[in-house]
Amino acid sequence: MENNKEVLLPRLRQTPLFAAWPEDVIAPLLAQSRPLTLESGDILFAEGSSARSFYFLASGRIDLIAAAATGQEKIVEIIQPDDLFAEAVAFLGGRYPVTAQADAATTVLEIPLDLFVESLEQRPLLMRQMLARLSMRLHFLVKELRHLSVESAEQRLVSYLLELCPMVNGPTAIELPAKKAVVAARLGLTPETLSRVLTRIRKAGLIEVERRIIAIPDPLALRRWAEGH
Amino acid sequence: MENNKEVLLPRLRQTPLFAAWPEDVIAPLLAQSRPLTLESGDILFAEGSSARSFYFLASGRIDLIAAAATGQEKIVEIIQPDDLFAEAVAFLGGRYPVTAQADAATTVLEIPLDLFVESLEQRPLLMRQMLARLSMRLHFLVKELRHLSVESAEQRLVSYLLELCPMVNGPTAIELPAKKAVVAARLGLTPETLSRVLTRIRKAGLIEVERRIIAIPDPLALRRWAEGH
DNA sequence: CGGGGCCTTGACGTGATTCAATAAAGGTGG
DNA sequence: CCACCTTTATTGAATCACGTCAAGGCCCCG
Numbered sequence: 105m106e107n108n109k110e111v112l113l114p115r116l117r118q119t120p121l122f123a124a125w126p127e128d129v130i131a132p133l134l135a136q137s138r139p140l141t142l143e144s145g146d147i148l149f150a151e152g153s154s155a156r157s158f159y160f161l162a163s164g165r166i167d168l169i170a171a172a173a174t175g176q177e178k179i180v181e182i183i184q185p186d187d188l189f190a191e192a193v194a195f196l197g198g199r200y201p202v203t204a205q206a207d208a209a210t211t212v213l214e215i216p217l218d219l220f221v222e223s224l225e226q227r228p229l230l231m232r233q234m235l236a237r238l239s240m241r242l243h244f245l246v247k248e249l250r251h252l253s254v255e256s257a258e259q260r261l262v263s264y265l266l267e268l269c270p271m272v273n274g275p276t277a278i279e280l281p282a283k284k285a286v287v288a289a290r291l292g293l294t295p296e297t298l299s300r301v302l303t304r305i306r307k308a309g310l311i312e313v314e315r316r317i318i319a320i321p322d323p324l325a326l327r328r329w330a331e332g333h
Numbered sequence: 334m335e336n337n338k339e340v341l342l343p344r345l346r347q348t349p350l351f352a353a354w355p356e357d358v359i360a361p362l363l364a365q366s367r368p369l370t371l372e373s374g375d376i377l378f379a380e381g382s383s384a385r386s387f388y389f390l391a392s393g394r395i396d397l398i399a400a401a402a403t404g405q406e407k408i409v410e411i412i413q414p415d416d417l418f419a420e421a422v423a424f425l426g427g428r429y430p431v432t433a434q435a436d437a438a439t440t441v442l443e444i445p446l447d448l449f450v451e452s453l454e455q456r457p458l459l460m461r462q463m464l465a466r467l468s469m470r471l472h473f474l475v476k477e478l479r480h481l482s483v484e485s486a487e488q489r490l491v492s493y494l495l496e497l498c499p500m501v502n503g504p505t506a507i508e509l510p511a512k513k514a515v516v517a518a519r520l521g522l523t524p525e526t527l528s529r530v531l532t533r534i535r536k537a538g539l540i541e542v543e544r545r546i547i548a549i550p551d552p553l554a555l556r557r558w559a560e561g562h
Numbered sequence: 563c564g565g566g567g568c569c570t571t572g573a574c575g576t577g578a579t580t581c582a583a584t585a586a587a588g589g590t591g592g
Numbered sequence: 593c594c595a596c597c598t599t600t601a602t603t604g605a606a607t608c609a610c611g612t613c614a615a616g617g618c619c620c621c622g
Contacts, residue, residue, distance in 0.1 A: 176483035239425035254405035
């Protein structure tokens with residue numbers, strides 16, 4: 105796949121954030137941006153380092169990781185192609201609150217934050233949009249907090265599967281966005297526990313697992329089952 | 334204590350959010366606001382209900398609670414007097430992501446969201462400020478996520494105590510912002526566990542506990558001790 | 563066919579919860 | 593001011609969910 109700026113532009117314009125932006129604002133922003141390629145395992149930015157850019161994921165996979173002093177790691181979010189990330193740090197201090205690490209060969213578009221903020225400054229409509237975006241992330245994190253603190257491994261996994269689920273009232277199948285060890289970290293579990301939980305749900309007849317593909321014959325039944333575990 | 338609007342105004346003006354606001358913006362906002370009084374246990378707003386107002390806590394205590402289907406509850410944040418809360422919901426959907434419950438006799442000032450957003454619309458500087466505020470909350474939640482997922486009960490409690498700590502390199506004492514059961518829920522623990530952890534740290538000679546007052550002779554030593562637990 | 567990720571499975575250990583009983587503190591009315 | 597009752601906090605024993613450690617199987621690639 106070509107990942108130069110010309111190819112990326114139309115995809116960038118389709119993101120929720122940039123969809124409404126006029127051409128004369130995007131153009132100079134893009135002129136200052138550049139594509140970066142990463143190997144699996146490469147660190148794009150480290151937690152606490154000063155933030156000068158945000159990113160558009162063109163291809164591959166990025167994990168946003170919060171590490172503790174003990175070396176333990178929690179994946180806060182798994183970034184997918186066509187997602188924007190780290191744009192929210194622009195308005196404060198300017199330090200990344202998480203580490204961004206590629207877990208596959210990856211291409212990102214690096215967009216300078218200062219120019220981005222400047223573009224925003226005189227356009228209340230765009231600012232309004234950014235506010236909505238941050239608000240959405242806030243809701244997402246509150247939901248995550250709830251999942252982590254008051255739900256069991258089963259409930260967390262089921263919630264996660266159902267969030268990936270396009271339709272909620274018919275048989276469907278989903279693909280895990282990364283290898284199981286990464287998904288486990290995303291859910292705050294060890295790979296072993298994830299594996300066990302998956303087989304438990306499978307043996308209850310609620311899902312079928314085929315590598316990264318998970319079939320869900322009846323999402324509602326799955327949700328109901330999770331309530332009692 | 335009088336809690337009418339006239340008394341509240343100067344306190345409201347001292348909040349980080351409103352400090353920079355010109356009088357002609359605050360005045361109409363306040364004209365549309367009204368004080369509410371709550372008993373301990375009263376629900377100010379429920380998770381998922383449509384959001385028409387945000388609030389300024391004049392006196393008492395409010396817990397922001399995220400509940401799971403099982404009835405388990407996680408306190409996301411303990412609101413203190415002179416704090417603003419729920420202002421971040423304004424920019425999206427308009428549903429509260431958490432439940433707000435008084436855990437003491439409480440007075441809040443109810444401020445209508447629509448008017449607030451209107452005030453913001455034509456004032457990029459204020460919007461910029463709101464963005465910074467949301468960004469800050471985002472960082473806070475990411476930190477919380479890390480605490481919950483990769484830290485032990487000891488580490489969580491110590492982090493929490495040190496965050497309440499005004500000075501970090503001398504002997505100091507802090508007061509827990511609520512009864513221990515509430516603090517426990519805030520930390521994602523049961524009251525029993527909190528009690529045990531407190532005695533463990535106390536017996537290690539790192540704190541002294543006197544009801545809600547906790548003395549910390551050497552905050553740095555406390556932090557160091559937590560690393561290995 | 564072999565080697566190396568990736569995933570699964572089992573036995574075991576551990577930290578935190580649960581349940582239950584007790585103790586301490588605080589508020590209330592006599 | 594004290595007896596009483598309620599709320600809050602502590603402690604102990606049993607249990608459980610999840611993590612850790614270690615071994616083995618699967619699948620894909622050369």
